[in-house]
Amino acid sequence: MVKKLVNPEKSTQFEKSGVKIGLEIHVQITALNTKLFCGCSSDYRGKEPNSLVCPVCLGLPGSLPVTNRRAVDSAVMVARALNSKISHRTIFYRKNYFYVDMTKNFQITQYDKAGGIPLSIGGWVDFEANGTIKRVRIIRLQMEEDPARLSYHGTIDSSPYTLVDYNRAGIALLEIVTEPDMTSADEARLFLQKLRSIIEHLGVSNGDLQGSMRCDANISLQGGKRVEIKNISSFREVKRALQYEIIRQKQLIRRGSTVKQETRHWDADRRLTISLRTKETESDYRYFPEPDLVPVEISENWIKEIEFKMPELPDARKTRLVKEFDIPEYDAGVLTSSKALADFFEECCCLYPDAKKISNWIMTDLARNLKDLGIEISESKIKPKYLTDMLKLIDEGEISGKIAKKILSKIVRDGEPPQKIIQKENLIKIGDKTQIQKIIDKVFEEFPKAVQDAKTDPNAINYLVGQVMQETRGKADPEITNKLIRKTLEKHKNT
Ligand SMILES: [Zn+2]
Numbered sequence: 176m177v178k179k180l181v182n183p184e185k186s187t188q189f190e191k192s193g194v195k196i197g198l199e200i201h202v203q204i205t206a207l208n209t210k211l212f213c214g215c216s217s218d219y220r221g222k223e224p225n226s227l228v229c230p231v232c233l234g235l236p237g238s239l240p241v242t243n244r245r246a247v248d249s250a251v252m253v254a255r256a257l258n259s260k261i262s263h264r265t266i267f268y269r270k271n272y273f274y275v276d277m278t279k280n281f282q283i284t285q286y287d288k289a290g291g292i293p294l295s296i297g298g299w300v301d302f303e304a305n306g307t308i309k310r311v312r313i314i315r316l317q318m319e320e321d322p323a324r325l326s327y328h329g330t331i332d333s334s335p336y337t338l339v340d341y342n343r344a345g346i347a348l349l350e351i352v353t354e355p356d357m358t359s360a361d362e363a364r365l366f367l368q369k370l371r372s373i374i375e376h377l378g379v380s381n382g383d384l385q386g387s388m389r390c391d392a393n394i395s396l397q398g399g400k401r402v403e404i405k406n407i408s409s410f411r412e413v414k415r416a417l418q419y420e421i422i423r424q425k426q427l428i429r430r431g432s433t434v435k436q437e438t439r440h441w442d443a444d445r446r447l448t449i450s451l452r453t454k455e456t457e458s459d460y461r462y463f464p465e466p467d468l469v470p471v472e473i474s475e476n477w478i479k480e481i482e483f484k485m486p487e488l489p490d491a492r493k494t495r496l497v498k499e500f501d502i503p504e505y506d507a508g509v510l511t512s513s514k515a516l517a518d519f520f521e522e523c524c525c526l527y528p529d530a531k532k533i534s535n536w537i538m539t540d541l542a543r544n545l546k547d548l549g550i551e552i553s554e555s556k557i558k559p560k561y562l563t564d565m566l567k568l569i570d571e572g573e574i575s576g577k578i579a580k581k582i583l584s585k586i587v588r589d590g591e592p593p594q595k596i597i598q599k600e601n602l603i604k605i606g607d608k609t610q611i612q613k614i615i616d617k618v619f620e621e622f623p624k625a626v627q628d629a630k631t632d633p634n635a636i637n638y639l640v641g642q643v644m645q646e647t648r649g650k651a652d653p654e655i656t657n658k659l660i661r662k663t664l665e666k667h668k669n670t
Pocket of ligand 1: 210213214215227228229230231232233345
């Protein structure tokens with residue numbers, strides 16, 4: 176049971192590890208059909224580069240942006256789910272910089288200083304870490320447009336050219352900034368897992384789409400200078416990038432050097448961070464209010480309307496799963512850590528009566544197979560019916576548990592129904608006594624020493640059972656095999 180809530184401000188974890196990690200998360204609102212300030216399609220993946228653009232997202236002179244109302248809906252929903260205080264009046268700012276990923280030479284974003292008002296302020300996310308409930312505080316949540324996607328030939332520091340695809344420019348992003356409340360790479364991973372589950376339950380973003388959830392991290396050791404890591408293109412990469420950076424900074428400190436305040440780029444292929452530039456200060460961006468956009472007024476009624484439409488969140492779902500399916504709290508926590516996993520579990524429960532058995536198979540064998548393939552359940556071709564059909568086949572005595580494990584790994588990989596795999600691989604359990612007896616006789620002949628031992632040592636019987644299983648590639652019914660071996664041994668004793 177997990178009960179204690181750690182107050183991040185009084186955390187002793189920091190003193191122990193000396194590591195402080197804050198995250199800046201960029202979530203694409205993939206539920207939208209269009210970009211944040213224009214009518215261009217937001218479905219840019221796999222499309223011809225620079226084909227989904229218009230004067231607004233290219234920033235041509237005279238074009239005027241208009242805020243997408245549904246993007247504000249999504250942002251308000253996420254802010255509510257993160258316990259963040261929604262601003263009734265929010266404005267957009269220009270962040271000025273000169274770089275190829277923004278043709279306007281500024282990005283339309285929000286700002287929390289100099290009179291700027293982001294969409295929401297404050298909030299928190301609670302999640303489980305090492306048996307306690309850990310809280311990470313949210314500083315703010317804001318809306319902004321995505322810059323263009325840059326593509327390098329090879330690596331960023333050696334590429335002879337850079338390709339630019341403006342299809343991504345102007346896509347609606349939510350930026351979520353946390354306090355530096357995380358004290359290890361693992362904690363950061365768990366926090367992001369929870370955040371992703373919340374956002375997916377809200378239907379705001381699909382984390383499976385490449386680049387839909389990205390992350391920058393700032394990290395400091397023992398109160399030293401903050402280093403920012405950019406370009407962590409998926410939540411999966413975060414742990415690796417942070418681990419690398421912690422080791423790099425520790426080594427610097429050990430050698431007596433100081434850690435410079437800088438921005439570093441995460442190179443996922445080479446798995447290291449590279450120094451890009453010394454960190455700009457905020458004044459370099461010359462933030463000022465965007466004169467082409469009116470402020471967004473978010474009335475109490477609008478918020479209420481959105482609250483009314485809000486779907487069930489992971490914590491509420493966890494409580495419901497425990498109540499409805501009578502599964503342990505731990506199981507419900509694992510299942511709701513991903514929306515796809517919880518959906519899969521609930522669909523299985525409609526098809527098969529034993530929820531605990533389903534959850535066991537999902538948390539052990541299914542999870543292991545997914546991990547081996549390096550994929551998530553939504554990327555696997557397994558369907559709930561395949562798992563429940565397999566469980567029914569075990570119950571009916573058609574296959575053994577051992578064979579079922581084999582079948583499951585094939586289902587996860589190839590997405591074929593269990594019946595088809597059984598047929599193809601001839602995996603049906605051998606229940607025919609004469610057939611098993613023949614194999615037992617053969618094993619007895621091959622292992623006379625084991626037979627001798629088995630007459631006095633029950634452990635040696637298991638060895639003989641194991642040999643029969645190996646001969647039949649696990650297909651012999653273990654119960655029948657066990658009985659027949661004991662009978663055969665009796666006969667041997669008497670002769
Ligand atoms: Zn456009």
